[in-house]
Amino acid sequence: MGKVATAEAMRFMVDCLKAVGTAARAAEQQAELLIQADRFGHPSHGLNRLEMYVNDIISGACKPNNEPKVLKESPSTAWIDANNVLGATASHYAMDVAINKAKQTGVAWVTVKGSNHNGMAGFWAQKAADKGLIGMAFTNTSPLLAPTRSKQSALGTNPISVVAPASQGESFYLDMATTAVAVGKIEMQRRKGEPLPAGWAQGPDGRETQDADLAFETGCLMPLGGGERTSGYKGFGLAAMVELFCGISAGANYGHHVRSWSHSGDGGPANLGHCFVAVDPECFAPGFGDRLAESIQHWRQLEPTDPDLPVLAPGDKEKKAAAEADVKGTVSYVKQQIESSAALAERLKVKPMEVEME
C-alpha cells in the first residue's frame, strides 16, 4: 500500500484533468467526487477511475468544457442534456436544478442524458441532504448484470442512492449497486486468489461460478439476491427500475445499448443517463429528523448475533472510513494503483503524486 496526503491526491487528479484541457472548475469538481470515494473506502470509484476519464477526454468522447442545458422543464421536473461534459459537472448542474425546484414545490425529479460516468451515486444524494432535503441519485452504467435465468448481461450495476439528514448529527446514507456485489469485489478476490461466495457471478455457461478469474472475464454479475431461489429477480427488477428512471426516461443510451465497461477511450460518447430526486421532508409530518435519528440509533443498538460484530446503520462503514482518513489526512492506494498513477503522470507530463510506501 502507498499513503498519499489527501490534498496531494486531489492536486494530482486536478493536474491530470487540466493537462488534457479540462477547465479548472470542472477538474476540481471531478477530483472532489473521486477523492470522496477514496475517503469513503470505495477505491473502485476514486483515483482508480481517473485514467478512464482522461482517456475519454483525449479521444474526444467526453467534452469537459461544454455546458449542460435544460431541454424541458415543469415546476417540479427538468430534462437535461449534459452535452457530454464530465459526470461531476453534469451532476452538480442537475442536482442544483432539483434542489431549487424541490425548495419551491416540495419535490423535484430531474433526468439527464448525454452524460458520463458520475462516480459514487451517494455523493449526489448527499448534495441534496446537505440542503436539508431527502436526496436520491440513480445512474445507468455499462452492461454487467445478467438478469435472472439469462446467460448474457443486459443492465449495469445501476446504483440506487438515498441520503437524508437526521437530528443529533445523524444521517441516513444508502448507496448500493443493484448487483450482489460491484465488479471491484470480484477483482479483489482475484487478486487475493480466493474463490467467490455463492450468488456473486456467472460463468460463460450462465451457471454460478466460484472462479474469480472466470467471473471477471465473463463479466456477468448476479443481481442483488443471487439466484432465482433467493429472489435474484428482485435485484434484476431494481436494476431495471434504475434504467427506467435514467436512460429510458432521459432518452440516453440504455441497458444493452450502453457501451461496454471495458471500453478504453476508443471514441463514441458514453451518453449515459442519470436521475436526481430531491424531496423536502418539511412538507410532511414535523419531527422527521428526530424519528430518523431514533431509528438509526435503534438499529445500532439491536442485539448482535456475534457480539464482536455490532449492527451497522446504512452508511456507518463509509462515515467511519472517512473519519479515519480525515484524522490521518491521507488516503491509501494499492501498489498497482500507485504504479499506474506514476505512469499516467509521465504520459501527461504532470508532477507525479508524492507517495509514502508502507
Place this chain on the structure above:
Amino acid sequence: MGKVATAEAMRFMVDCLKAVGTAARAAEQQAELLIQADRFGHPSHGLNRLEMYVNDIISGACKPNNEPKVLKESPSTAWIDANNVLGATASHYAMDVAINKAKQTGVAWVTVKGSNHNGMAGFWAQKAADKGLIGMAFTNTSPLLAPTRSKQSALGTNPISVVAPASQGESFYLDMATTAVAVGKIEMQRRKGEPLPAGWAQGPDGRETQDADLAFETGCLMPLGGGERTSGYKGFGLAAMVELFCGISAGANYGHHVRSWSHSGDGGPANLGHCFVAVDPECFAPGFGDRLAESIQHWRQLEPTDPDLPVLAPGDKEKKAAAEADVKGTVSYVKQQIESSAALAERLKVKPMEVEME
C-alpha cells in the same frame, strides 16, 4: 384446492366487510384489492387477509367509514391522515391526489399516516400507470426483517413497487418485498415439510436456519441479499429507505414501533405509513414507452441458461397468472383457506362462498 368463481369470491369479501358495518364503496374497493392479489398468484395478500381486516373493524382498531383528509400540501406534495380507514380507501384517496398533482407539475410525492394494511403495493403503482404515469408505492409493515448482524427484527417486509406503461401493450411491473422472501413462502415450505434455502430466515440465535417451523416461530426474515457476505445489508438498506419514505416521513408508527404481525384484533390502531409517487414521463425525452417496450422485449429474448426456463421481465409471472385466472373466471384457494372462510361466513352470518373442491 377449491375453485371459486372470481365474482363469487368478490361477493363474499364484500358481504363480510359489509356485515361488520363497512359502507358499500369501501367494502368493494378493499375486495377489489384482495381479489387482484388472488388473480396475480399472490394468495398471501388476497382472501387470506380478509379475516384480519374484519377483526380490526370489529375491535374498533380500523374505522372503515371515516374519511381521509389532507393535512398539508404544496404544488407537488401532500401529507394525508388516513383517519384509520381501510388501506384501500386510504390508498385510492392518496394516489388520486398524487395523480392529479403529477398531471399539473410533473411529479407528486404523497405520504400517509394513520392507515391500515394496504395489500399488494403493485395495485397502487398500477393505478398511476393506468393514467400514463410512472407510479410508485411503498408501505411499512409489521416488524419481521432482521437487519444484517441483528438477532432481532426491526423493520417490516416493506415493499417497493414501480409500475410504468410502455408501448405495444407492454408495461413494467415491479412489486417486491425488501426481505429475501415474504413470510408466505416460509409458510409454504412449512406446509410442504421442506427445509428453507440459505438466506431466507434466522432462528432465535440469530443464525440462518433451514428449519421452516423454527423460522416461522422466530419471525426474523433475512433482507434481500441474505447474509452479509452476499450483501444482505443492501436489502436492509432498502427496507430502511421504505420506512424513511413511509412511517418516518408521514409521522405514522415506524420500524419497531409498528404493531406485531401476529396481532389479531386486540384493539389499538395500526397507524401504518404509506408513500405514493407519480411521475409524468412526458416531462422527459419523447419515446419513453417505445424504449421501455424494447427493453422488456429484449430481456425476454436473452439466451436462457436453461432452455426450459425463459427469461422473464418484471411482472411477467403476475400477468400470466391473471390472464389464466381470467380465462377460467375462477380463483383457487388451499383447503385451509376454504375452511377458514366457511367459518368466517358462519361467524358473520354471511352467505358462504360457493366452492368447487378439486
